[in-house]
Amino acid sequence: MARPSQGVPAPLIDCDVHITWRTTAELKPFLPRVWHDRLGAGRGAPRIQPAFHMPIRGYHKEAAVPLAGGPPGSDPETLASDWLDRHSIAYAVLNHYDAPVISTWGDTDYPVALARAYNDWLVARWLSHDPRFLGSMVVATQDPHAAAVEIDRIGAHPQIVQVLLSSGTRLAYGARTFRPIHESAARHGLHLAIHTGTEGLGTSNPPTPAGWPSYAIEWRAGQPLNLSAHLVSLVTEGTFVEFPGLKVVLLEGGAAWLTQLLWRLDKNFKPMRSECPWLTDLPSVYLKRNVRFGTHRLERPEDPAHLWAMLRPMDGSSSLLYASNYPHWDMEEPHEAQVLACASLSERQRIAYENARELYGLHPALAV
Amino acid sequence: MVTTLRRAERAARTGTATPTLETALTPAPRRSRLGYPLFDVDVHTSFRRAEDLLPHLPERYKRRFKESGVGDSSATFLSGAGGNRDDATAPDGSPPGTNAAFVAEQLLDLYDIEWAICTGNGILGLGTIPDADYAAALARAHNDWTINDWLPRDPRLLGALVVAQQDPLQAAAEIERVGAHPRMFEVVVSSGNVAPFGQRRYDPIYAACAALGLPFAIHPGTEGRSITTPPTSVGYPARRVEWHTNLSLNYMAHVTSFICEGTFSRFPDLRLILLEGGISWVPPLLWRLDSDWRQLRSELPHMKELPSAAFRRHVRLSSQPIEEPDDPADLMAVWELLDAQHTVLFSSDYPHWDFDNPYAAFPSSMPAEWKRRIYRENARELFAKKLAVLEAEK
Numbered sequence: 047m048a049r050p051s052q053g054v055p056a057p058l059i060d061c062d063v064h065i066t067w068r069t070t071a072e073l074k075p076f077l078p079r080v081w082h083d084r085l086g087a088g089r090g091a092p093r094i095q096p097a098f099h100m101p102i103r104g105y106h107k108e109a110a111v112p113l114a115g116g117p118p119g120s121d122p123e124t125l126a127s128d129w130l131d132r133h134s135i136a137y138a139v140l141n142h143y144d145a146p147v148i149s150t151w152g153d154t155d156y157p158v159a160l161a162r163a164y165n166d167w168l169v170a171r172w173l174s175h176d177p178r179f180l181g182s183m184v185v186a187t188q189d190p191h192a193a194a195v196e197i198d199r200i201g202a203h204p205q206i207v208q209v210l211l212s213s214g215t216r217l218a219y220g221a222r223t224f225r226p227i228h229e230s231a232a233r234h235g236l237h238l239a240i241h242t243g244t245e246g247l248g249t250s251n252p253p254t255p256a257g258w259p260s261y262a263i264e265w266r267a268g269q270p271l272n273l274s275a276h277l278v279s280l281v282t283e284g285t286f287v288e289f290p291g292l293k294v295v296l297l298e299g300g301a302a303w304l305t306q307l308l309w310r311l312d313k314n315f316k317p318m319r320s321e322c323p324w325l326t327d328l329p330s331v332y333l334k335r336n337v338r339f340g341t342h343r344l345e346r347p348e349d350p351a352h353l354w355a356m357l358r359p360m361d362g363s364s365s366l367l368y369a370s371n372y373p374h375w376d377m378e379e380p381h382e383a384q385v386l387a388c389a390s391l392s393e394r395q396r397i398a399y400e401n402a403r404e405l406y407g408l409h410p411a412l413a414v
Numbered sequence: 415m416v417t418t419l420r421r422a423e424r425a426a427r428t429g430t431a432t433p434t435l436e437t438a439l440t441p442a443p444r445r446s447r448l449g450y451p452l453f454d455v456d457v458h459t460s461f462r463r464a465e466d467l468l469p470h471l472p473e474r475y476k477r478r479f480k481e482s483g484v485g486d487s488s489a490t491f492l493s494g495a496g497g498n499r500d501d502a503t504a505p506d507g508s509p510p511g512t513n514a515a516f517v518a519e520q521l522l523d524l525y526d527i528e529w530a531i532c533t534g535n536g537i538l539g540l541g542t543i544p545d546a547d548y549a550a551a552l553a554r555a556h557n558d559w560t561i562n563d564w565l566p567r568d569p570r571l572l573g574a575l576v577v578a579q580q581d582p583l584q585a586a587a588e589i590e591r592v593g594a595h596p597r598m599f600e601v602v603v604s605s606g607n608v609a610p611f612g613q614r615r616y617d618p619i620y621a622a623c624a625a626l627g628l629p630f631a632i633h634p635g636t637e638g639r640s641i642t643t644p645p646t647s648v649g650y651p652a653r654r655v656e657w658h659t660n661l662s663l664n665y666m667a668h669v670t671s672f673i674c675e676g677t678f679s680r681f682p683d684l685r686l687i688l689l690e691g692g693i694s695w696v697p698p699l700l701w702r703l704d705s706d707w708r709q710l711r712s713e714l715p716h717m718k719e720l721p722s723a724a725f726r727r728h729v730r731l732s733s734q735p736i737e738e739p740d741d742p743a744d745l746m747a748v749w750e751l752l753d754a755q756h757t758v759l760f761s762s763d764y765p766h767w768d769f770d771n772p773y774a775a776f777p778s779s780m781p782a783e784w785k786r787r788i789y790r791e792n793a794r795e796l797f798a799k800k801l802a803v804l805e806a807e808k
Binding site: 099100101102214215216217218219220221245246250251252253254255256257258259260261262263264266267268270271272274275276278279282283300302303305306307308309310311312313314315317318319321322345346347348352353355356358359376 | 611645648656658667692703705735737739745747748
């Protein structure tokens with residue numbers, strides 16, 4: 047089926063822009079003195095260091111390096127001019143790629159302190175700088191009660207829209223142990239975002255259900271599996287029954303796999319529904335209603351029409367959110383996103399703007 | 415036919431019959447409603463009592479087997495849905511899948527199944543036993559039981575050779591020991607494992623499989639048991655609906671491993687059968703692997719071809735449990751993407767609770783030629799060499 051190819055309509059909302067610090071010293075003003083030595087020590091700074099070798103990594107060659115120094119994505123003004131202004135981006139959700147890794151660390155108190163420091167830094171350095179910036183706060187999931195307290199402390203900030211969680215975990219996010227996080231996020235109208243990259247790190251489980259693979263390509267192929275298991279847990283545990291407004295945003299783990307999961311989980315639910323009597327709808331109803339997917343690293347078949355054959359049964363035009371992954375090496379400008387290029391105009395408007403606007407309850411953007 | 419069967423059962427009960435129940439089957443089976451006989455690649459049959467396996471076990475393991483059986487069969491995630499069809503217990507009280515005459519009546523005759531591969535029932539838990547030697551002894555015993563005590567009961571039954579993956583060298587030796595038997599058609603292991611199956615440590619198994627022309631099959635059910643890894647990369651599920659849904663994730667990881675380790679390049683004759691692991695997940699996984707391979711292939715010189723091409727040539731999927739969307743056209747659209755016409759093999763999963771009736775397994779909109787390939791021809795091509803020998807002797 048031929049789909050019209052037209053330009054991507056402005057304005058856009060970019061749901062995955064990666065920010066960072068010039069150096070971790072930026073966090074110090076927000077971190078109790080007792081932790082300062084640790085922050086500067088070898089493994090004290092949050093950093094995703096997978097066991098696998100990636101031949102390509104780092105930043106995209108066209109992402110602007112701030113004049114004042116530091117890596118791309120470390121300066122608010124440069125980010126705004128190089129990315130938001132250039133692409134008529136009305137809002138950009140700022141995610142720190144490495145920060146969620148603190149939840150995979152073995153101890154508890156330092157990650158809790160670091161999450162607080164990160165969130166204060168996010169507000170002070172980024173969110174106060176530009177009203178187009180939306181923030182993903184982080185928590186240390188080792189202590190769900192402390193995480194809930196942190197959400198209560200900072201989650202009411204008008205530009206904070208979600209809690210960014212690490213994909214690599216010891217337990218699936220539907221587990222009752224995380225209920226304080228769900229409850230607190232839902233109370234503040236925040237969503238949960240899960241970003242891939244931390245599978246197998248620290249105290250989390252092996253990065254695939256079959257154990258440790260050998261290569262980065264397998265590790266990356268395992269990331270959707272990880273997100274899928276989180277979703278099955280969230281649905282069957284009744285998280286979306288208890289918190290119907292809570293949404294889960296899955297970043298950099300594809301989406302086309304959801305279709306077969308809807309079919310498989312519904313089929314399994316029918317004979318086994320006595321295990322989760324709290325579900326008042328089929329699992330697929332919750333999955334379609336409460337889950338959103340970033341477009342970056344969406345599956346990419348050679349024939350784009352094939353992509354929509356998988357996306358249509360999962361209501362892809364309602365559940366996908368444009369996400370660039372700026373400024374990382376494999377970022378996608380709006381016109382590079384295959385799913386947008388092969389969508390109809392109305393589908394493109396939903397994916398590039400309207401779905402995110404609804405999700406985060408944003409004011410309609412003025413003409414840019 | 416019923417009378418003959420009853421006579422055979424009565425004889426079995428009174429102890430006057432030895433395993434010559436095939437005489438009960440001499441009446442012509444029913445003709446398939448499809449117009450051709452079927453090939454079923456996943457039928458769960460087993461020994462009836464632990465005592466049946468004992469003669470095939472070395473002395474030193476007999477007591478252990480009586481006490482602990484096939485390892486940790488605690489089945490953490492079994493729920494009220496149970497394991498077997500309620501009606502699959504034979505009239506003589508034999509547990510499901512243990513009375514060949516009743517398997518014939520309830521499955522082979524009823525649906526005109528010409529060939530059925532017996533993948534065991536409960537035995538694959540041996541792949542999760544910490545003690546590799548005991549596991550290997552159980553595998554040998556089960557294979558000897560299959561060859562000597564089970565296959566003679568019905569000429570339509572074919573054997574799956576069980577191995578314990580804990581010690582790949584012993585597993586390879588076992589394949590060499592019994593793999594040439596004309597009715598042992600494949601090697602089967604549990605999908606719950608300590609590592610992805612494509613890794614080099616398992617190469618001796620694949621070398622033996624390839625040398626004997628035996629496909630390597632993986633069957634689910636042991637995920638998370640005993641020494642295996644947690645059944646998902648986010649740990650242990652809370653209940654069976656979650657565990658069972660997630661089984662296909664394990665398959666995705668294993669098949670990714672076979673492709674990315676270059677196992678199929680090292681063993682071009684190796685074929686992999688993914689039993690009962692779902693099907694419609696294939697297209698998105700292959701799209702991801704293909705596009706990632708193009709970007710990362712400098713690290714993967716041992717991968718000689720596009721992941722999707724390796725998959726297409728080397729991997730087959732069994733049909734049950736089939737995904738069930740509201741609109742069957744959606745399923746057919748996805749199956750077209752994975753070339754189901756050539757990659758899917760019919761399986762009933764008899765006598766398990768979620769058995770697929772061959773006459774109702776696929777959407778009625780599935781083209782007749784697809785059905786013929788899936789119900790029959792794909793399996794016949796996969797097992798062509800051994801089948802030719804068997805059919806020549808018929």
